[in-house]
Amino acid sequence: MGRPWREQLEDRARAALPAPVLEYVLQGAREGVTAAEATEAWRQVRFLPRVLRDVTEVDLSVDLLGRRARVPWGVAPSTLQRAVHPEGELAMARATAAAGTVMVVSSNVGTPFAEIAATGVRWWVQAYLPADRSLADGLLTRARDAGAEAVVLTVDTPVVGTKYTAGAPVWDVVDPALLRVNFDAGYDDDAPGAVKATDLGPADLARLREVTGLPVLVKGVLRPDDARACLDAGAAAVWVSNHGGRQLDRAATTAACLPGVVAAVGERAPVYVDGGLRSGLDVLAALALGADAVFLGRSPLLALVDGEGGVARLHRDLAAEVDEALRLAGCRSVADTPALLLTDRRDERRQGL
Amino acid sequence: MGRPWREQLEDRARAALPAPVLEYVLQGAREGVTAAEATEAWRQVRFLPRVLRDVTEVDLSVDLLGRRARVPWGVAPSTLQRAVHPEGELAMARATAAAGTVMVVSSNVGTPFAEIAATGVRWWVQAYLPADRSLADGLLTRARDAGAEAVVLTVDTPVVGTKYTAGAPVWDVVDPALLRVNFDAGYDDDAPGAVKATDLGPADLARLREVTGLPVLVKGVLRPDDARACLDAGAAAVWVSNHGGRQLDRAATTAACLPGVVAAVGERAPVYVDGGLRSGLDVLAALALGADAVFLGRSPLLALVDGEGGVARLHRDLAAEVDEALRLAGCRSVADTPALLLTDRRDERRQGL
Amino acid sequence: MGRPWREQLEDRARAALPAPVLEYVLQGAREGVTAAEATEAWRQVRFLPRVLRDVTEVDLSVDLLGRRARVPWGVAPSTLQRAVHPEGELAMARATAAAGTVMVVSSNVGTPFAEIAATGVRWWVQAYLPADRSLADGLLTRARDAGAEAVVLTVDTPVVGTKYTAGAPVWDVVDPALLRVNFDAGYDDDAPGAVKATDLGPADLARLREVTGLPVLVKGVLRPDDARACLDAGAAAVWVSNHGGRQLDRAATTAACLPGVVAAVGERAPVYVDGGLRSGLDVLAALALGADAVFLGRSPLLALVDGEGGVARLHRDLAAEVDEALRLAGCRSVADTPALLLTDRRDERRQGL
Amino acid sequence: MGRPWREQLEDRARAALPAPVLEYVLQGAREGVTAAEATEAWRQVRFLPRVLRDVTEVDLSVDLLGRRARVPWGVAPSTLQRAVHPEGELAMARATAAAGTVMVVSSNVGTPFAEIAATGVRWWVQAYLPADRSLADGLLTRARDAGAEAVVLTVDTPVVGTKYTAGAPVWDVVDPALLRVNFDAGYDDDAPGAVKATDLGPADLARLREVTGLPVLVKGVLRPDDARACLDAGAAAVWVSNHGGRQLDRAATTAACLPGVVAAVGERAPVYVDGGLRSGLDVLAALALGADAVFLGRSPLLALVDGEGGVARLHRDLAAEVDEALRLAGCRSVADTPALLLTDRRDERRQGL
């Protein structure tokens, strides 16, 4: 077998996308330290495979908020999918539905929620909240009504982290209206309170639950203390993320932060993680470090250059990689993976360390 | 003295072998991380030589399952030796017999067991078991009858790890029948139960002992807990291996795993190791880390490009290197080597740490 | 946004300055190990940003010896500012005054103290003491009379560290008199006692306080024991510095030394630090490691190539960077930053560790 | 000041010496790992200079076996000095006498002991012992009679470590008789017992003391246990060395081994060290790690390309470097240097750790 197709994703995108879109997708904040370290951090994890275990049947499925997903990953929220491929979120949704897992839909997507829902994909809505929280209520309740199963509150973006760009701004080739198709009709960016909230707090979780009736996940947590605060405020899950290195540069890698958060959360809630996950072995590393599931950002976004077929192929190839990795590691399911490290993070977790 | 001949083995093979065969021999699984790290890991071991000790007589011999081998290494099992040199296993066997040590014969070799045995070499048979275990009984009892002293059960291959290949598959230039000359006559790959077992377990050790009456070694162990389970199941020895990095990529190096296994096994059984051992100093490193003996895979396979003479030269050169290294390190025998590290792994072992 | 302007400072200086002046500004002692490691050491600090905290208002100000500075840095003392730009110290002072912070004026500057003071900048005078201490009394009392708020005693220069230079000496293009405009009239370098003191001791702090009536800071401390000795001798603050790597090569980086000094000093006095700080994230790293404020040497000196406007731009850009970094890190002020590391250095400090 | 002259030594030697001699001087054993790591290991030591200490007077002298040497280093034994420069050992001796320190004279030098002694240099004789110890008695008593103050027994060479050479053997251009001018007249290399001893032991120290009446140092110790055994056997000093990386490759660096030996030896005897020391800062690192003095091998040998003047310049330049380094580090003497590391090795030593 030749090198995996997914290794070509960046080159394919380079050939297919306008330079500003490609740069937008790949970029990290400032000097790109955190973005660059992400994948390498997973790659540094070394496994201690188990032997003499029956791996005839291997189960890739995981629980995602009470329902089974066929694979231990979902699709992370990202904007501008329609700048990557004309079918954008719809192609992403169809392929993800076929893979049997969840798609998180950014509040800034270019496709109406109802159309995404109509693909049959399981989906959660991601929220950035404005200073006047009530301005987002319409969008969120519409998402719920269209079938969103949960709200993912992104908390790492009180301001947008500066990126150094070499080329023209993405808005030279993309209409910013693309970000707002699910906003209230006539939404006014310049209205008082429409600016991004800089004072998100634990109370926002309760408010979101009240307004939507949905479970609320917190995306962008790197610290044990913050993870505990989220759970105390009623979070349904903690999502370890540094926004793909697009916010605070020199933030620690999610691979480095995951074990601490897993230990702090213990059995109270699931812990998800994203950032730099590219291969089946990367996924295995994150699961072994204690994640209950992972989310993929740039990988499916780049695969989307080839439309639904591209995303489907990515899901399929990764499933084959994780399946093989589990077998070779002597694991029958995701629950077996923490044993692959010398120190079992799940064990520590059970003991509340 | 110029650079050692063994450093040219890869270049010589590149000149002599069809590209697919060379690639087959050298390849590691996936991105080749584990394969690439193997040699470097031994190379990172630093010695604290002892002085003021009498090294007039230096004894390179070790006990291998109750009989003395003249050197502290054996030849690891590998397929396709006849694709490397027309005399294949016979040349390997003759040179290894002359060196006074053991050759492990893969169950997938291209030369009948009896012919190998006729060279006078001490040999052990390596086994991959099929789903229906009884389908291997014929091959194994024939091996025993031909003089195999032990069965080496390879446990790291429930499925074959994916390799990314640049060129044509090895089967373009090699007849797959070469792998099966010792199988039952008319062995049918497609028969139910003929597929590789994915449910090897401790019970297989007992069964193998019963069927063959031979001691059973377990090859492919990286973990202390698995090592203990092997001993509990009656293993005659534990062989630390990640299959030369050809199975689970990003598996830890055997150099990293060896001390943990040595400590877990204690005095209960010998511990062998393979993976990336190329020079006399590599061998010294493995012995110092607590191995009772080491096995060499790619080195003798590449030396076989020059036939029996090549393998003989490799054995001879390594013996000279290890002999010199022991003297310079103030060691009179393999038993002295663990003292070369600041922490003596054998000591920990005696104390069952 | 493109790469930050400050990244071009060295190239701009290369184009504008005579080679000997540029080399003088950039050089480190001997092999330049310490100079080269300085920036990388800050760059290696990884942050654990806090989330769900109100960062609507972010306060960059810090206390500098009892008065508020608008930003958490000041300008470190450096000679030859007039060799970098004709307006030299005056341009530096005006821009620094506008930024709302302190400029430390070297005893070897090329502009009379009174003129610097006339810009309205807050300033401290830096002192190298001669063997006969009284020879510096005139300069220091004149500084005090001209409005210097404090004396910064540099203690890392009993002799000037050797630099290996590629080109011509800076004195080929600069008149050494430039260093002495604030010395006593007719100051004789060859007078007995005029040579640099090699026997600075704690008693010099008391003497300086007596002669000038000003608080005395000690610049050039890397060790916890020395920091304590300074406080015992009455130092108003400890300034962790290795002179930008221009004195003892292979001295530890200030990033490595800072935590130990912070812990030793505890609540007794403020701790400042300089060396290799180039970006807003570098500043955040130093604050997170426990510094109360930082000082910038080569950065403003290189920005001075563009005169007052250059220095002003540097102050402005860094303020924007630190402001954004604080927000993204969930910090409302400098006091919040130590929490960004897994171990809070300030906490240790409070406990006198 | 330009780059130091000593950095050119290798290039000057390359221009002046026959290739086989240059290769002989520079070579390390096998892959040269230990030889290559030596200098870098000292370079990795980071200092914590002390401040506010009187460094007006700095004393570079150290005690070497009861007499003061003006600098904290001596010249290590090396063969073939006359192949490097026609005046060989005499030039080395004169320059070393002028520097006020000790030269260790190899038993394999090309100049009669009496001639070396006539230069007035303090000198010690280095011994390799033959299997029949009495065969060396003549050489050693002659050395004593010619004024050797001590015997340095080299214990790391039971056999000569293999070197991989690119070019012709040194003996193509050098007469091996050059190694034996101080041997007994008519010494027969092929006599029984003339071969290098492979059974050196503690008893040899007592015998050497008896035969010569001189103190005996042991050169080639890397381990704490061996250091203790040497002292128990009456060694006057322990000399930490791996023979410049010319014996067991992958032996630990002397920088790594020194602290352990220093701690084991405690106050019982002085500890010397060699290997890779090239600059004044390297010397400072070794002293700070606890050495009582250091020895230089390749540096003075390469400086000898320029004859007595070259060696003199090396001594002079290093003295200036160490002098400056001590001042910048706030040390008045060698005794102050261990404080430059965060953990004071001498302190541990006093406490017998």
Ligand SMILES: Cc1cc2nc3c(=O)[nH]c(=O)nc-3n(C[C@H](O)[C@H](O)[C@H](O)COP(=O)(O)O)c2cc1C
């Ligand atoms: C182009 C792009 C757009 C993104 N848009 C959003 C978004 O709208 N909301 C959000 O919470 N995260 C967004 N993210 C962050 C991702 O959800 C995710 O945290 C990150 O991409 C994971 O890292 P990875 O790309 O290395 O897999 C975006 C990421 C990218 C690359």
Ligand SMILES: Cc1cc2nc3c(=O)[nH]c(=O)nc-3n(C[C@H](O)[C@H](O)[C@H](O)COP(=O)(O)O)c2cc1C
């Ligand atoms: C070409 C090749 C074929 C191999 N075939 C077998 C095999 O049939 N059975 C087995 O247990 N191991 C097999 N191995 C693994 C070796 O026994 C051994 O574990 C590995 O090669 C050791 O690493 P080294 O090659 O770096 O010395 C093979 C290895 C190679 C390189």
Ligand SMILES: Cc1cc2nc3c(=O)[nH]c(=O)nc-3n(C[C@H](O)[C@H](O)[C@H](O)COP(=O)(O)O)c2cc1C
């Ligand atoms: C060109 C130059 C001149 C300097 N002159 C002085 C000085 O006169 N007095 C002093 O205490 N420090 C002096 N320093 C050291 C600085 O105050 C400061 O410690 C150092 O530059 C900080 O490191 P940085 O340049 O990496 O920011 C000088 C530094 C430079 C680069």
Ligand SMILES: Cc1cc2nc3c(=O)[nH]c(=O)nc-3n(C[C@H](O)[C@H](O)[C@H](O)COP(=O)(O)O)c2cc1C
């Ligand atoms: C060319 C050469 C010849 C040497 N000859 C001897 C010798 O005859 N006896 C001995 O004890 N050590 C000998 N040595 C080792 C040195 O005494 C010393 O241990 C080593 O050179 C120190 O390392 P350095 O060269 O990096 O300073 C020799 C070293 C060299 C480079």
